Amino acid sequence: MNxxxxxxxxxxxxxxxxxxxxxxxxxxxxxxxxxxVALSLLRNPAExxxxxxxxxxxxxxxxxxxxxxVDMRPWLVRIAWNLAIxxxxxxxxxxxxxFFAANMVSGELPADQALAEAGRIxxxxxxxxxxPKHEHQALLLSAMxxxxxxxxxxxxxxxxxxxxxxxxxxxxxxxxRLGD
Amino acid sequence: MxxxxxxxxxxxxAALKNAAPLDGMExxxxxxxxxxxxxxxxxxxxxxxxxxxxxxxxxxxxxxxxLVATAAACSLFLFEYHSMRHPPAPPPIASSxxxxxxxxxxxxPAIPCSSPAILRAQTNAPSTSVTIARGASxxxxxxxxxxxxxxxxxxxxRLTRIAEPHQIATLNSEIQARVDAADAAAFKKFFTPPPxxxxxxxxxxxxxxxxxxxxxxxxxxxxxxxSTPPTSDLKGPQ
Numbered sequence: 451m452n453x454x455x456x457x458x459x460x461x462x463x464x465x466x467x468x469x470x471x472x473x474x475x476x477x478x479x480x481x482x483x484x485x486x487v488a489l490s491l492l493r494n495p496a497e498x499x500x501x502x503x504x505x506x507x508x509x510x511x512x513x514x515x516x517x518x519x520v521d522m523r524p525w526l527v528r529i530a531w532n533l534a535i536x537x538x539x540x541x542x543x544x545x546x547x548x549f550f551a552a553n554m555v556s557g558e559l560p561a562d563q564a565l566a567e568a569g570r571i572x573x574x575x576x577x578x579x580x581x582p583k584h585e586h587q588a589l590l591l592s593a594m595x596x597x598x599x600x601x602x603x604x605x606x607x608x609x610x611x612x613x614x615x616x617x618x619x620x621x622x623x624x625x626x627r628l629g630d
Numbered sequence: 631m632x633x634x635x636x637x638x639x640x641x642x643x644a645a646l647k648n649a650a651p652l653d654g655m656e657x658x659x660x661x662x663x664x665x666x667x668x669x670x671x672x673x674x675x676x677x678x679x680x681x682x683x684x685x686x687x688x689x690x691x692x693x694x695x696x697l698v699a700t701a702a703a704c705s706l707f708l709f710e711y712h713s714m715r716h717p718p719a720p721p722p723i724a725s726s727x728x729x730x731x732x733x734x735x736x737x738x739p740a741i742p743c744s745s746p747a748i749l750r751a752q753t754n755a756p757s758t759s760v761t762i763a764r765g766a767s768x769x770x771x772x773x774x775x776x777x778x779x780x781x782x783x784x785x786x787x788r789l790t791r792i793a794e795p796h797q798i799a800t801l802n803s804e805i806q807a808r809v810d811a812a813d814a815a816a817f818k819k820f821f822t823p824p825p826x827x828x829x830x831x832x833x834x835x836x837x838x839x840x841x842x843x844x845x846x847x848x849x850x851x852x853x854x855x856x857s858t859p860p861t862s863d864l865k866g867p868q
Contacts (some may be wrong), residue, residue, distance in 0.1 A: 473663060474660070477656055477659050477660065477663075478656065481651065481655060481656055481659060482651060485649070485651040485655065486646060486647065486649050489646065489649050490646040495651075495652055496652075498651075499651065499652055499655050499658070502651075502655065502659060503658065503659050503662050506659055506662075506663055507662065507663065507666055510663055510666055510667060511666075554641070554642070554645040570638050571638065571641065571642055571645075573638075574635075574638045574639055574641075574642045575642060578639075578642070589643070590643075590646065592643075593643035593644070593646045593647045594647060595647060621636075621639065624635070624639055625635050625636070628635040628638065628639075629635060
């Protein structure tokens with residue numbers, strides 16, 4: 451993981467010197483985004499929060515190098531993304547899909563409709579899980595409004611055109627699987 | 631139908647986009663950051679020992695390890711030195727002069743033993759009249775090992791407590807020899823081999839054509855008359 455952070459630093463390093471950012475400000479501005487990014491992969495609120503804490507601990511350990519980071523948002527999201535991928539290998543997020551789907555359903559719906567709605571959401575999440583890895587990741591990151599295509603490309607280590615192609619293919623595959 | 635699927639996909643993505651973190655998340659993050667940053671801020675000497683990275687602090691680790699090893703070696707040396715200078719006092723060994731007071735024998739003066747393992751009894755005195763040791767009496771619960779006796783002495787004292795008088799008497803070598811001789815005689819008498827049968831009483835089973843009985847093979851020398859049986863009884867009609 452350390453090499454990924456250092457790689458990001460080299461990627462985003464600029465000639466101009468930026469003042470060392472305050473950690474408190476970083477937590478306030480980016481903790482929500484990082485939480486949603488981790489939650490999209492893990493579907494577990496407690497695990498997602500652990501990932502966010504780990505991200506800022508690593509930032510604290512590299513506090514002296516923060517001035518070299520040009521764009522903080524994709525750098526932080528990339529750290530959170532990789533930490534969430536590592537954690538997802540251990541906890542098997544599919545186990546939380548039922549709970550996650552139930553929370554997505556509106557409480558105003560009647561019970562039978564809520565049950566049907568939760569079932570449909572679970573099917574969508576299972577289909578998303580079965581997508582090819584890069585398509586799945588691009589689709590999840592695209593859900594975050596704060597991230598542009600260029601930033602998603604930087605996080606995934608691909609070009610913008612590749613990211614657009616991945617998003618198109620991901621939606622097409624999802625329609626095929628859900629239509630079956 | 632495709633619209634419903636798109637709708638479901640957008641719903642899921644929207645839920646992921648709008649997910650709110652747990653209450654108090656920022657405060658917990660701040661707490662954890664404070665925990666990670668606090669030790670370094672309070673004591674600078676920890677940074678000297680720990681180092682920022684492992685690569686740069688190897689010599690610090692080696693130095694601290696060497697100091698610990700040196701301290702352990704010094705403490706061990708001091709302990710050994712102190713033990714050599716002040717050895718523990720040996721346990722008190724009961725001397726022969728103390729024995730008579732500890733083990734008086736009823737009716738006769740105690741004979742000092744050249745070998746403390748052998749207890750010589752002058753008479754077949756009952757065990758109850760024998761004082762075993764100072765402060766120890768039959769039924770007394772004080773352990774014997776307090777007197778510093780050897781294992782043989784402790785065994786003998788225990789024997790005097792629990793054994794019968796005739797068993798104690800066998801400790802005397804003369805009495806033991808007499809008992810052994812009596813046992814050997816009884817054994818010999820019981821297992822005396824039966825007397826060897828005489829030749830006249832013995833009927834040979836196989837006789838050769840000339841009517842002579844096979845010669846006996848024995849260790850005892852036989853006279854010429856006894857070696858061959860009389861042939862007049864064995865010859866047939868001629």
